[in-house]
Amino acid sequence: MATTYRAPSFDYVRPPELDGGARGSPHPVIIVGAGPVGLACAIDLTLQGVDVLVLDDNNTVSTGSRAICYAKRTLEILDRLGCGDPVVDRGIGWRIGKVFHRDRLAYQFDLLPESGHRRPAFVNLQQYHLEEAMLERLLELGRAEVRWRNRVCGISQDADGVTVRVATADGEYDLRAAYVIACDGARSAVRDFLGLEWKGQVFRDRFLIADVHMQGDFPTERWFWFDPPFHRNQSVLLHRQADDVWRIDFQLGWDADPEEEKKPENVIPRIRAMLGDDRPFELQWVSVYTFQCRRLDRFLHGRVIFAGDAAHQVSPFGARGANSGIQDADNLCWKLARVLGGKSPPSLLESYDRERVEAADENILNSTRATDFITPKSAMSRVFRDAVLDLARDHPFARRLVNSGRLSLPTSHRDSALSTPDSATFAGTMVPGAPSADAPVRYGGRPRWWLDLIGGRCELVLFAHDSAQTTVAEVREMSRQHAETARIWVVARTEADADSLGAVANAVVDADGILAQRFDAKPGTLYLLRPDQHVAARWRAWKPAAVEGALRRVYGIEDDTHDGTQSRAA
């Protein structure tokens, strides 16, 4: 098949262990799998100063057509990791989604973003481009080691660490690590080695996925057809990717023969019927999938931690696979870095398990609902589905019921053990446990994005009092008490205020009050943000003991000492 993409091929290097040249001390972290999730973990941990070793059984990036849509929160995490720009620059921004039923437009939606956010709701990009951008970033940071064509073929753990057995073309060898992050995908071998159950549901349906290269005059929109004339009784999805490549998903039904359907002589007529004319196109990739929703009971198994598809798998409707996996990495890495540094007890990792299991359940629920709408499981569910689509044309209420995949939104960990419940009233959806909103601010005399400034450590964010004097006095005292555990920010309303505060704290200017509005802040309001930018706590006024308590909670430290190594585990 023709291609617009040449996959890189990375060299296998004979591991020194095979020649007796083993490393003395165990690796702090071994990451199994260099997919988007393993790479996100590797970059994040490197940024946190942790040495990582990445093992991958392959020697290139993702093959074929897999993830294409990356959601706003994922792009913000990629920004924090330092590789958001190449993804967004290369990616295709789209806003308009059209839903067709039979031969008519049922309705269209516009993801027109609220202004004052750096990143759009979604961009589309082939997974191989995403992985290349992430890999480039990892190599640029220089510290991590990636071993290609090194397949993990066994794993065992004891109280002190994990032994990883690795197979190469030249033979097998063992590695030791304090922790292993299993990012080895939906068919995770690590999961099998630990004998873990992989529970869930396989949907009785098949989908043909085709990447088509064409100079189409299709607009840059997401088109979803229910029961179109060119593919009766099934659904079709058309999405634009980079390099004039279009992704087309044809629902085939359970009885379709995957081998037959994959043959170009069967695929091409389907595409031809969809295009409705004889414009030239080239097939770049064809595969047939069945989709499933499954997850592990727990993501944390002693010193082996599961992330991404190895931990949970969803159907692609709503684009939640890579998106949620990268959010796993965002949640895990700061915690693991603290535990490795002896700053927090290992029990902090329990919060990764709880929070990301919660997120996985939310994603599985959403993608299962979309799948049930697209593939109705009974005659009556089909009747209701068609009635919804029918009504959607004229009645706005029914459009809200049409489900061809719900926008992937980050989980607000409302009941997280790391959060401190509100003691005052705040408006809006940015509750403790939710990620911080973005906003345009000025910092150091330049326009900046708020989310670009924060993260990687705890942030205390004070919205300036009306009196600069009060603010200065409070910030001085705050620095004295908390500067070791959190970075302190003041949000000022004018450049002049920021200048006068710049000597005592990091001062940003929120000239249009957008940050204050999104935080529902009043003068004197104080937020504590986690290293992954999620809200941990907030107050209408600073109380040192309350902030200390909230910080200990974020860091998973249960007693009065700050030193995690001496603390008791929860």
Place this chain on the structure above:
Amino acid sequence: MTLTTAPNLAQPDDFYQSLIDAHAGLDDGQSTLLNARLVLLLSNHIGDLAVLREALAIARAGVDDRSEGGLDP
């Protein structure tokens, strides 16, 4: 709010006739579609999920009882 099951229709006979008339001349498939559209329209009008769930539960219980009573499910 709870589901009203006390009489609430001002003109019950007129309503009932309208409901039956609405199906006049339709085959079973079309009638099924009409009913589905009607359920969706009315559900949106009610809006309150707790009330809707109560209605669904009562509707479902009646059907389950009947099948236990020996009628074909």
